[in-house]
Amino acid sequence: MEETTKRELVLSINGERRAVVARQAETLLFVLRDGLGLTGAKPGCLNGDCGACTVLVNGTPIKSCMMLAIETVGKEITTIEGLDDAPIQHAFVRHFAFQCGYCTPGFIMNAHALIERHPDADETTIQEWLEANICRCTSYQEIETAVKEALAAKKVETKF
Amino acid sequence: MAVGKSIIRKEAWDKVTGRAKYTNDFKEQGMLHAALVTSPYAHARILSVNVDKAIAAPGVRAVVTGEGLPLTGEDMRDRPPIAVDKVRYYGEVVAVVVADTLAQAEQAARLVRVVYEPLPAVGSPREALKEGAPLLHEHLDRYEKNKTTHPEPGTNVAHRTKIRKGNIEQGFAESDVIVETSVSFAPSDHIAMETRCATAEIWPDGTIHISASSQSPFMIKKLLHAYFGEETGKVIVHTPLVGGAYGGKAPVQLELLAYLASKAVDGRKVSVWNSREHDMVTSPVHIGLEATVKIGATRDGIFKAMEILFLFDGGAYSDKAIDVSRAAAVDCTGPYHVENVFCDSLCVYTNRPYATPFRSFGHCEQAFAVERAIDELARTLQLDPWEVRRKNAIRPGHTTPTQVRLNQSNVGDMPACLERLRELMRWDEWQRVELDAYTVRAKGISGGWKTSTIDTDASSGVILTFNSDGSVNVISGVVEIGTGTKTVLAQIVAERLKMDVDRVHVKMDIDTQTTPEHWKTVASRGTFMAGRAALAAADDAIRQLKEIAACVLRASPDDLEVGFGRVFLRDDPAIFLPIKDIAFGYKFPNGNAIGGQVIGRGHYILRHLTPLDPETGAGKPGPEWGVCAEGVEIEFNRRDYTYRIVKAYAVIDAGKVLNPKAALGQVMGAMSMGLSFASREGFLFDKEQRVLNPQLRTYRPIRFGEHPEYIVEFVETPQIDAPYGARGIGEHGLIGMPAALANALSLAVGVPLNELPLVPELIWRKQKGDSYGPV
Structure with a gap:
C-alpha cells in the first residue's frame, strides 16, 4: 500500500498566512484541526450531513469535511476562531x-x-x-x- | 439573589468562540490512533481472524483481537469488549487497529480478514421469545451478575422485572370495560453531535490515564478494576466538556478499547474516536420496544386494573438495557392511580445493536404504550381523553406501582399540570377540526412522570475553595454535558454565600483524582444531589469563615453572618472582615496567624432507597416523582399523508425553577428530541438484521424549520429535600411527546397509530390496511 504524498500548503486563515504540511487527500477540516490547532470546527459526520464543521471560504459557508485543504489555497478562510465579537x-x-x-x-x-x-x-x-x-x-x-x-x-x- | 434568575451559562463564551474543547480536540504529538474493524453480520460464528496483512501495513503499531479478554457488562457480564467466537450484532467490534495516523489505521483495518459463518438472526423481542428461536447467549446461566438481575437461561430473556400490586383478577372483574392496545418501535439512536471518543495512556508507574467523552468518568475507574483488576487508585479519568450525551454516554465501551489498545503498544497514548456510522451502530443505541397494555375501567373511566407487558429490545448485550427495562416497570402505569397492577417487563436479547439509557430512561417508551391505551379507552367509553386522565391523576396519598406511598413532597402536582395544559391548549374548544377537504388539525395529549432508578448508594460530593480576591471555585463531579448543571450549582453556592454569582467560578473539566465523585451524570439527578452537596459545602465554608472571624472580631460565631463578600456582626454589619482576608487564615498585624485555608466540603447520598422485591416489585427506587402533562397539535394532509407539527406543549412540575431560561431550554430540547424520535427516527433493518441507515443522510433528525412552536410552563410544588425545592426537569419534556403525537395523529386519521416512527408511509399503510404488505 502506497503512502499518500504530502506537500506544504500555505493557507490564508483568519487574516493570517499559515503554512502546513498535509496529505493531498486531506480535507480542510482535518488540516484545520490536526495541522493548525483550530479545533473550533467540529467533525460530526464527515459526510456533509450535520454542518458542525462549517467554516467560511471567501465568505461562503462550506462544510470543511467536504472540501480538500488543497482547494483552499489562495482563498480566504474564516473559522469560528476568527470571528471577532460578532x-x-x-x-x-x-x-x-x-x-x-x-x-x-x-x-x-x-x-x-x-x-x-x-x-x-x-x-x-x-x-x-x-x-x-x-x-x-x-x-x-x-x-x-x-x-x-x-x-x-x-x-x-x-x-x- | 442568584437562584431563580436566568444566569448565562458559565462556559457560554467558550462555546460561541470555538474555545470550548471536547475530548477529541486535545491533540498530542505522538498520539496513536485506532480504527475499529466491525462485523458485517448481525449473527455469525467467527471462524478465523487474520491480522497479518494489517500488521504489516504502513504505520501500524498493533492489532488487538478478542481472545483472552474478560466479559463485561454493568449488571451482567455477557459482552466481550472485542467479539470472540461469535458476533451478535451488525457493527460489533472484532478487531482494533492501532497506527500512527487515523488514515493509516483505517486503511489497515480494511486488511483484517475475518471469516464468518452466518447464523440465523433474531429480529425483534417477540421473535426472540418464540419457541425454537436462535439463542444469542447459550451460556446465560454462567454469566456473572449482580443480585438484582434475573436472566432466564435457555431463552433470550436477559432480565424480567415483575410488578404485582393489588389483585389484578379482582380489578378486571370490577371493570365495565377492558381495552387492550399493542405498540412497537425499533431501536433508534441518540445522535449526540459529538461522537464518542476515548484516549488511554499507561504511565511507567502503572497509572492509567483515560480521557473520555462520558457521563460516567467515575464508573470507568470502577469498571477497569472490576473487569481487568486495575487498582482504582491508579486509574485517572479526565472528562472535558461533552458534546451531547442524552444517556448514550453513560455506558463504558470505547474506554475499554482505548485501554486495551494502549496496553498493546506499551502504554503509549491511543485515541479511539467513533465515526458517525460506528457511533450510531457499534456503540450502544436507544432501546426498542414491543408492548401490550390492558386497561380495565369503570363506565366513568376510573382505572381499576392495568396489565402491562413490556418486551424491550435490549439488543445483543444486556449492559444498561436491564436497568432501562426495570425503570419502565417501576413507573409502568404513568402518573395515574391504579390499585391493581400486573406488569412484566422483559429485557430481551436480539441480534441488534445493544441498548443503553436514552433521555427519559424507559419513560417515553412506557408512556407511548400506556397513553395510547388510555386514548383508546377514552374512545371506547366516548369520554374526553383529558377528563379520563384528570379523574385518575396521581396524588399524595396514592401508592406507586412499587408501592411507595406518595406525599406532598415526593410527587409533583399532576392535576395542576393537567389543568394548565387544558387552558394552554384551549382543549375544550376543539380537538379535531377539518380546515378544508384535505387538511385536518388535531390535538393529542399525554401525561408523564418519572423517578430515578439509580444505585441505592449513589453519592455526590462538592468542594469549594477560595481565591485571594474572595471569589469561590466550585468543584463537582457533575459532567457538563450541555444541561448547564454546573452553572446552576454556582447559583446555588452564590445564593447560600449571599454573593455575586459572577464571583463563583466552576471547574468544568472532571479529573477523577481531584474532583469529588458524582456517581454518574444521569437520571436528572445532578441538581438535586450535587446541589445538596454544594449547599453542605457552602455551609461548611461558612462555619469555617465564622470560626476565624469570631476569633478576630472577638464575637461568638453565632452572632456572625456571611454575605456580600464579608463576615459581619448580625446586629452591627459595620463591624466585619472581608472574606478575602480570612479565606486563607487571618494574619494579625504582628505577624501571628490563625485559621488556614478554608475548604468547604459537602456530600449527599440518597436515603432509604431499596432494590425491588423480585416477586412483587415492591421497593423504593427513587427519591421523588416529577410529573408533567404534554400535548401536540398537528396539521395532517389527507391527500399525501404528510403532516406538520404546529405546536407542542409541556407543563412540568419543576418544584422550583432555578434558572428559567436554562430550564426552558432543557424542556424544549427534550421535547424536540421526543418529537424527532416519534416522527422520523428509527433504525431500518433488513431480514438479516443489518442496519440500513447508519448515517445522518438516511437517518434524519429534525432540522431547523421543521420545529413547531413550543409552549412551556412550569408548576412549582417544592420537593422539600431538594435544593430550593427543585425537581429534575432534564428528561420530562421528552416523556409525553411520542404518545401525544401518536394520539393527535390517530385522532386526525381515524385509525389507531401504535408504531413509531410516524412517517407518512406508515400512516398510509395503517389507514389502507395491510393489503400493501409490510413496511
Whole structure:
C-alpha cells in the first residue's frame, strides 16, 4: 500500500498566512484541526450531513469535511476562531441558543454568513440556510430567536 | 439573589468562540490512533481472524483481537469488549487497529480478514421469545451478575422485572370495560453531535490515564478494576466538556478499547474516536420496544386494573438495557392511580445493536404504550381523553406501582399540570377540526412522570475553595454535558454565600483524582444531589469563615453572618472582615496567624432507597416523582399523508425553577428530541438484521424549520429535600411527546397509530390496511 504524498500548503486563515504540511487527500477540516490547532470546527459526520464543521471560504459557508485543504489555497478562510465579537455570538449567548455547544461553531458560522449575505432574509431563506446544520440539544426555537434578532440588528445597521 | 434568575451559562463564551474543547480536540504529538474493524453480520460464528496483512501495513503499531479478554457488562457480564467466537450484532467490534495516523489505521483495518459463518438472526423481542428461536447467549446461566438481575437461561430473556400490586383478577372483574392496545418501535439512536471518543495512556508507574467523552468518568475507574483488576487508585479519568450525551454516554465501551489498545503498544497514548456510522451502530443505541397494555375501567373511566407487558429490545448485550427495562416497570402505569397492577417487563436479547439509557430512561417508551391505551379507552367509553386522565391523576396519598406511598413532597402536582395544559391548549374548544377537504388539525395529549432508578448508594460530593480576591471555585463531579448543571450549582453556592454569582467560578473539566465523585451524570439527578452537596459545602465554608472571624472580631460565631463578600456582626454589619482576608487564615498585624485555608466540603447520598422485591416489585427506587402533562397539535394532509407539527406543549412540575431560561431550554430540547424520535427516527433493518441507515443522510433528525412552536410552563410544588425545592426537569419534556403525537395523529386519521416512527408511509399503510404488505 502506497503512502499518500504530502506537500506544504500555505493557507490564508483568519487574516493570517499559515503554512502546513498535509496529505493531498486531506480535507480542510482535518488540516484545520490536526495541522493548525483550530479545533473550533467540529467533525460530526464527515459526510456533509450535520454542518458542525462549517467554516467560511471567501465568505461562503462550506462544510470543511467536504472540501480538500488543497482547494483552499489562495482563498480566504474564516473559522469560528476568527470571528471577532460578532453580533450573532452575542445573540446566541443571550438567547441560550446552545447547550452542549458542539454544533455551535458551525451554526454560528453559517448564521453569520447568512446575516452578512442576506440581511433582508425572509423565513424561507433563513430556513434554507440553517437547515444545513443539526442541533440535537436545543429545540431550534432558541436559535431562530437569536438569528432573527441578529438579522434585525443588521438591517438597522445597514439602513444608516 | 442568584437562584431563580436566568444566569448565562458559565462556559457560554467558550462555546460561541470555538474555545470550548471536547475530548477529541486535545491533540498530542505522538498520539496513536485506532480504527475499529466491525462485523458485517448481525449473527455469525467467527471462524478465523487474520491480522497479518494489517500488521504489516504502513504505520501500524498493533492489532488487538478478542481472545483472552474478560466479559463485561454493568449488571451482567455477557459482552466481550472485542467479539470472540461469535458476533451478535451488525457493527460489533472484532478487531482494533492501532497506527500512527487515523488514515493509516483505517486503511489497515480494511486488511483484517475475518471469516464468518452466518447464523440465523433474531429480529425483534417477540421473535426472540418464540419457541425454537436462535439463542444469542447459550451460556446465560454462567454469566456473572449482580443480585438484582434475573436472566432466564435457555431463552433470550436477559432480565424480567415483575410488578404485582393489588389483585389484578379482582380489578378486571370490577371493570365495565377492558381495552387492550399493542405498540412497537425499533431501536433508534441518540445522535449526540459529538461522537464518542476515548484516549488511554499507561504511565511507567502503572497509572492509567483515560480521557473520555462520558457521563460516567467515575464508573470507568470502577469498571477497569472490576473487569481487568486495575487498582482504582491508579486509574485517572479526565472528562472535558461533552458534546451531547442524552444517556448514550453513560455506558463504558470505547474506554475499554482505548485501554486495551494502549496496553498493546506499551502504554503509549491511543485515541479511539467513533465515526458517525460506528457511533450510531457499534456503540450502544436507544432501546426498542414491543408492548401490550390492558386497561380495565369503570363506565366513568376510573382505572381499576392495568396489565402491562413490556418486551424491550435490549439488543445483543444486556449492559444498561436491564436497568432501562426495570425503570419502565417501576413507573409502568404513568402518573395515574391504579390499585391493581400486573406488569412484566422483559429485557430481551436480539441480534441488534445493544441498548443503553436514552433521555427519559424507559419513560417515553412506557408512556407511548400506556397513553395510547388510555386514548383508546377514552374512545371506547366516548369520554374526553383529558377528563379520563384528570379523574385518575396521581396524588399524595396514592401508592406507586412499587408501592411507595406518595406525599406532598415526593410527587409533583399532576392535576395542576393537567389543568394548565387544558387552558394552554384551549382543549375544550376543539380537538379535531377539518380546515378544508384535505387538511385536518388535531390535538393529542399525554401525561408523564418519572423517578430515578439509580444505585441505592449513589453519592455526590462538592468542594469549594477560595481565591485571594474572595471569589469561590466550585468543584463537582457533575459532567457538563450541555444541561448547564454546573452553572446552576454556582447559583446555588452564590445564593447560600449571599454573593455575586459572577464571583463563583466552576471547574468544568472532571479529573477523577481531584474532583469529588458524582456517581454518574444521569437520571436528572445532578441538581438535586450535587446541589445538596454544594449547599453542605457552602455551609461548611461558612462555619469555617465564622470560626476565624469570631476569633478576630472577638464575637461568638453565632452572632456572625456571611454575605456580600464579608463576615459581619448580625446586629452591627459595620463591624466585619472581608472574606478575602480570612479565606486563607487571618494574619494579625504582628505577624501571628490563625485559621488556614478554608475548604468547604459537602456530600449527599440518597436515603432509604431499596432494590425491588423480585416477586412483587415492591421497593423504593427513587427519591421523588416529577410529573408533567404534554400535548401536540398537528396539521395532517389527507391527500399525501404528510403532516406538520404546529405546536407542542409541556407543563412540568419543576418544584422550583432555578434558572428559567436554562430550564426552558432543557424542556424544549427534550421535547424536540421526543418529537424527532416519534416522527422520523428509527433504525431500518433488513431480514438479516443489518442496519440500513447508519448515517445522518438516511437517518434524519429534525432540522431547523421543521420545529413547531413550543409552549412551556412550569408548576412549582417544592420537593422539600431538594435544593430550593427543585425537581429534575432534564428528561420530562421528552416523556409525553411520542404518545401525544401518536394520539393527535390517530385522532386526525381515524385509525389507531401504535408504531413509531410516524412517517407518512406508515400512516398510509395503517389507514389502507395491510393489503400493501409490510413496511
